[in-house]
Amino acid sequence: MASSFKNRAPLLTWFATSMVVLWLLIAIGPFIWTVWGSFKVQGDFFSKADWRNAIYGVMTIVETGDSFTGDGYHGAWIEEEFWFNVLNTAVVVFFTVTISLTMGTLGGYALARSGFRYAFWLLILALIFRAMPHITLVSGYLLPFFEWNVWGKLSTTIVVLVAINQPFTLWMLHSFFLNIPKDMDESAMVDGCTRFQAFRHVIIPVMWPGVITTGLFSFLLAYNDFAITSMLLSSENQTMVPRIASFLGSVREQGNVMFAVAAVVSAIVPLFFLVLFFQRQIVSGLTAGAVKG
Amino acid sequence: MIEVENCGPFKCETVIQADPDATAALRESAPLGKYNALKTYTNRNHLAFDELSDIWSTSETLFDFVNGVYNLPFYKALFFTLTYTFLVAPSVLILGLFIALGVNRLPQLVKGPTIFASLLPMIVTPLIGSLILFWMVDADGIIGATLQLIFDNPDLSLKASAPLTWIMLIIYGIWHSTPFAFVVFYAGLQTVPSDTLEAAQIDGASRWQRVRFVIVPYMMPLAIFILLMQLMDGLRVFEPIVGFSASAKATSLSWIIFNDLFGNAKLYGSAAATSMLTIIFVCIILTPVLIRTWRDFNRKGI
Numbered sequence: 001m002a003s004s005f006k007n008r009a010p011l012l013t014w015f016a017t018s019m020v021v022l023w024l025l026i027a028i029g030p031f032i033w034t035v036w037g038s039f040k041v042q043g044d045f046f047s048k049a050d051w052r053n054a055i056y057g058v059m060t061i062v063e064t065g066d067s068f069t070g071d072g073y074h075g076a077w078i079e080e081e082f083w084f085n086v087l088n089t090a091v092v093v094f095f096t097v098t099i100s101l102t103m104g105t106l107g108g109y110a111l112a113r114s115g116f117r118y119a120f121w122l123l124i125l126a127l128i129f130r131a132m133p134h135i136t137l138v139s140g141y142l143l144p145f146f147e148w149n150v151w152g153k154l155s156t157t158i159v160v161l162v163a164i165n166q167p168f169t170l171w172m173l174h175s176f177f178l179n180i181p182k183d184m185d186e187s188a189m190v191d192g193c194t195r196f197q198a199f200r201h202v203i204i205p206v207m208w209p210g211v212i213t214t215g216l217f218s219f220l221l222a223y224n225d226f227a228i229t230s231m232l233l234s235s236e237n238q239t240m241v242p243r244i245a246s247f248l249g250s251v252r253e254q255g256n257v258m259f260a261v262a263a264v265v266s267a268i269v270p271l272f273f274l275v276l277f278f279q280r281q282i283v284s285g286l287t288a289g290a291v292k293g
Numbered sequence: 294m295i296e297v298e299n300c301g302p303f304k305c306e307t308v309i310q311a312d313p314d315a316t317a318a319l320r321e322s323a324p325l326g327k328y329n330a331l332k333t334y335t336n337r338n339h340l341a342f343d344e345l346s347d348i349w350s351t352s353e354t355l356f357d358f359v360n361g362v363y364n365l366p367f368y369k370a371l372f373f374t375l376t377y378t379f380l381v382a383p384s385v386l387i388l389g390l391f392i393a394l395g396v397n398r399l400p401q402l403v404k405g406p407t408i409f410a411s412l413l414p415m416i417v418t419p420l421i422g423s424l425i426l427f428w429m430v431d432a433d434g435i436i437g438a439t440l441q442l443i444f445d446n447p448d449l450s451l452k453a454s455a456p457l458t459w460i461m462l463i464i465y466g467i468w469h470s471t472p473f474a475f476v477v478f479y480a481g482l483q484t485v486p487s488d489t490l491e492a493a494q495i496d497g498a499s500r501w502q503r504v505r506f507v508i509v510p511y512m513m514p515l516a517i518f519i520l521l522m523q524l525m526d527g528l529r530v531f532e533p534i535v536g537f538s539a540s541a542k543a544t545s546l547s548w549i550i551f552n553d554l555f556g557n558a559k560l561y562g563s564a565a566a567t568s569m570l571t572i573i574f575v576c577i578i579l580t581p582v583l584i585r586t587w588r589d590f591n592r593k594g595i
Binding site for chain 2: 012013016017019020023024026027028030031033034045046047120124127128130131132133134135136137138139140142143220223224226227230231241244245248257260261264267268271272274275276279282283286287
């Protein structure tokens with residue numbers, strides 16, 4: 001919208017701005033509150049007496065002598081060995097993203113260039129599988145995994161996550177490759193390249209924006225997943241999110257809720273930086289489907 | 294079951310043991326692992342046709358009937374899933390549009406940070422996001438304690454009553470999904486043709502009329518896209534129920550499957566039946582989109 005014809009009505013501007021500020025408070029307030037509170041003791045974060053205790057850390061000073069404490073983090077990362085779960089998450093996420101991008105680029109390119117009818121049915125299947133709740137697929141996987149004795153391993157989880165992620169990467173990269181003009185690889189093939197050479201020398205140099213956007217969403221899927229990782233990983237081998245869920249059961253009794261709070265904050269930090277650096281790609285990825293449709 | 298006298302060196306005690314002969318006879322007449330046909334689908338934990346007709350014939354008012362149906366686990370989960378989906382999706386649409394309109398008026402400098410902040414609730418792991426809110430509405434957390442103060446009721450707990458738990462989950466859903474609608478609408482607002490807006494203004498349309506008659510129709514395809522994504526997401530609602538520990542008050546279809554598979558009693562058949570029913574629901578809701586994709590594909594001229 002061109003701003004030239006906007007004769008600003010002060011009341012409306014004031015109203016719109018205050019609404020946005022209110023939304024920002026709702027959107028980001030809980031995060032700030034929890035990050036701040038994670039450096040306090042439980043008596044402050046869950047303060048019966050006065051909510052302002054959580055801000056000034058009255059109980060924290062009484063218990064530790066300082067208004068900030070890293071006890072929650074120490075407890076979570078060292079005593080509860082949360083670092084191991086972080087490593088597991090890193091492994092699962094890295095391999096899921098790498099494998100699904102490799103297969104997604106090749107498959108998406110093939111589907112975008114294929115003129116056959118079955119390409120459409122593959123895409124429809126992908127759409128249906130994408131819409132299904134992830135956990136409905138797990139119920140089919142579990143029994144064979146027990147029988148083959150591959151349950152509880154990171155590699156099994158990676159395979160399932162790739163499978164669940166694949167419809168999405170296929171759709172996204174398929175529509176992305178459709179936007180790359182056919183002429184480019186066709187002219188390369190006229191010049192004597194094979195199909196694969198055309199892909200390597202012509203398409204790969206221009207495909208990175210789409211691949212990065214798709215990679216971001218694959219990362220989010222693998223990182224944020226709870227249904228699959230909690231079902232398929234044994235308790236010694238968990239990634240971060242199911243571990244946090246199982247923290248809840250155990251720490252309630254021991255009164256160590258702050259361990260869980262610290263673990264939650266630790267899990268948010270990578271996402272925070274992800275949004276910070278890749279905001280433009282995330283926005284473009286979210287709107288890609290909408291603008292196209 | 295038979296009673297057996299176990300005589301130790303000091304005393305005799307009577308214990309009830311499984312009778313091996315009787316068990317064998319029972320196996321003979323009703324073997325385990327028999328082909329079950331569609332009985333898993335129709336038993337009490339799923340579609341429950343017998344119970345439904347039973348409730349229908351015994352209950353006198355419609356309210357009784359609904360109440361009885363609500364006590365069946367599958368229908369209970371279906372009620373919640375549908376309520377959640379059909380309350381969250383429209384609220385998200387309206388809220389997202391207004392926030393997008395508001396952000397669009399902001400000076401260029403603060404737009405970037407605003408979008409950054411707005412993205413967070415959506416990007417953060419659903420389980421973690423729901424935990425953060427859960428700790429805030431805890432009886433000792435900031436919102437929970439404040440609500441107790443406002444209503445002057447120290448026993449008020451959002452977790453204890455079913456309606457409040459539902460409201461809490463739905464508010465979480467709106468909080469989690471609004472950023473998506475906002476981002477899509479905001480991107481759409483950048484492409485609204487300014488000629489049309491100016492023409493409307495010259496014709497004397499007020500600010501509200503311009504939104505109502507120019508921007509909203511222009512946004513309609515985007516709204517349908519968001520609605521569709523929200524329907525898909527709403528039908529798979531699961532993590533917040535675990536995060537809010539709300540399973541006693543509200544269950545969803547996904548949560549039933551999870552519950553069947555989790556722990557030691559692995560009810561594969563039951564979980565698979567619920568999965569299939571869920572998939573059928575998803576397919577029914579998706580049919581319009583599939584038809585549209587079919588048309589698009591044909592238009593591509595292949």
